[in-house]
Amino acid sequence: MRSDLDHLMGERNIDVLVIEGPDGMGSANPAFNYFVKGEHLVGLVVKKRGEPAILIHSPWEQVQAEKTGMVLVSRDRWSIREIEQDFPDPFDATVEHRRRMLADLGVSGRVGLYGTVPIGPFFALWMALAQKIPGLELVAEPQKDVISQARLTKSSDEIELMRDVGRRTCVVVQAVVDFIAAGRAEGDTVVDAHGTPITIGAVKAFMRRELAANNLEDPSGTIFAQGRDAGLPHATGDEAAQLKLGQAIVFDIFPRQAGGGYFHDMTRTFAIGHASADLQELYDTVKGSFEHVLGELEAGGPTIAFQKLTCQYFEARGHETIATKYPIEEGYIHSLGHGIGLEVHENIRFPSTIDSGDVIVPGCVFTLEPGLYYPSRNMGVRLEDTVYCRPDGSIESLTPFPMELVIPLRG
């Protein structure tokens, strides 16, 4: 939680956090959004240990800046116009502007760098600053950095936002199911009321409208993968393909609150009209693994234990897994889940090999997503909820949506 930041900074002997918020990043800048709470603005956050975070913002974005509730400083406090008189090269002027800002704000010592940036200009900027500011020691945390660790545990306010996104994501998935169910069969193809075959592209276009209507941002990369593609975990689906009866369809959707908010991530596997006994069996096995592991999850448990448990469950039922074969293309081929919040993938990993040391802690939110993949049999099944470890250690799914394989056609 945000309130852990000072403690985490102390543990790592970091004096100041500097979080970059350059133009054009939007929701791809979770560290910055964590401070500005999704307000759309360009700026820089400076947080010294034991002090409130300061937002340096454009005077044009005063309205958005005020909504963050942060301590505000206008970047015009350091006149770029004046600096440009002495530093005609725009890059030199940028460095000098930043140098004056950091000097006036007393930024020195061990300074941790965070935020999403274009790599070239910010490498150049910070290398130049490191030469110009005496006593500045840059800290580039490669993994599990201070801000990610704070974000690992969600406050009750954040959980309310995540529950809400979960509910609305389920509304969208239900609408998509209803859209498909309104079709009818013509041979092995699903057609709409006009007799036109329904394509995956049409399903996705419908989904995008429903996401917008529910104030969710369309996640590029939504998976709606049918048949063989369902057996390839990251195939997103062929937009031109028509919906076919009885085929496995993996529908993996991970929208976020519009404007840089929290993500939800869920997957259901469907078959339209009917399912073969083979596919139903595969489905039941994955559903069984999901329920088994969900029941075993507990606060304090190392994530690797649940990854292993899932592998054991599948292996006992005759499926190869990533625990015993690598690279692996069929069977259970990936890890069990990932942390989720302001990023769709964030801290907490369920490592498939070497232990990352991650543990399920009260307040964390992560996905649980076992799956079995058989592209050679033109099928794959994955089931996924976003789940929350409550402060009391109990586990709550944030994905109120049933797991049913077959979508009966009503049209």
Added chain:
Amino acid sequence: MRSDLDHLMGERNIDVLVIEGPDGMGSANPAFNYFVKGEHLVGLVVKKRGEPAILIHSPWEQVQAEKTGMVLVSRDRWSIREIEQDFPDPFDATVEHRRRMLADLGVSGRVGLYGTVPIGPFFALWMALAQKIPGLELVAEPQKDVISQARLTKSSDEIELMRDVGRRTCVVVQAVVDFIAAGRAEGDTVVDAHGTPITIGAVKAFMRRELAANNLEDPSGTIFAQGRDAGLPHATGDEAAQLKLGQAIVFDIFPRQAGGGYFHDMTRTFAIGHASADLQELYDTVKGSFEHVLGELEAGGPTIAFQKLTCQYFEARGHETIATKYPIEEGYIHSLGHGIGLEVHENIRFPSTIDSGDVIVPGCVFTLEPGLYYPSRNMGVRLEDTVYCRPDGSIESLTPFPMELVIPLRG
């Protein structure tokens, strides 16, 4: 254009471009999207001078990788599983994996770094690689880097995509105008068919659905600013505020093709039902400046000349401008436009002070957006098209939408 890359690399003595494509960046990673053409995947592009670009991708994303048309190498060619045996720390393993990859691909010499990344982990990664790879010299271009310069001029394929996004953006703006026009007046408030006041939030919700229906991504930060907010260039509008008759409304919308494609940027200023003589005069002045400058634009012209021309136009009509006063809060307070493409703001600046040396060149696309702002009078006007300098040097607007101040109510 892409075909300029080798020439640009030669000019700057850069041997290899490395473009990072980490998880979660989406359309915030224009340099990477320039190569993978908006395909949703995680990876790394390596381009040596005189050779085609190579995409190192996840084997799970083979389908998307093939769609890029690039030379492909699976990242599993270097076994992370094997590396983890010798490098149990995940960061050390990442560095070693990358080191082997770069060694095998022959990446050495002057290596330019590009792409959008979380700053900490990638600082750490490249600092570690610089120590481990003999003869590696990192080039962090602070501005107008090789890829941005290639992107400055658009190919005919890119222009077709940009024309198409422009047309669809205008369809959305027209739908919003029609949505408002269907309302009726109740006192000074605009109400819908049920008599409910229409809020800015309702307008934006309608706009989001129309964007989705037109396969455009919702740009966080769309401006729909009324009254005093219209006088603050970056105020996005108070969602709770009701639409009022006769108030200046600045509507600035900059969506992109869904999935990391090209942006369009346009602004219209409206008044619902009627406009005061004051507001109409301000509107006519901004429209006059727009038409005047559009007529003067020409290939080879330095951008600063058109910024100055705009200031002169406004000053001759009694408005203060950024050319003569800084900081400035009322009058013409910003620059004339910006390059646009895979970023909403990219190369080509119209500098308000020191000359950036930018010149309008055939193939470039930029916005033209003069405006006048008077928050003290509760009004502001901005008008903006996205314009293209054709190969023959003539100028074409990509924004087929009229400039009319008043939206008459039909309801």
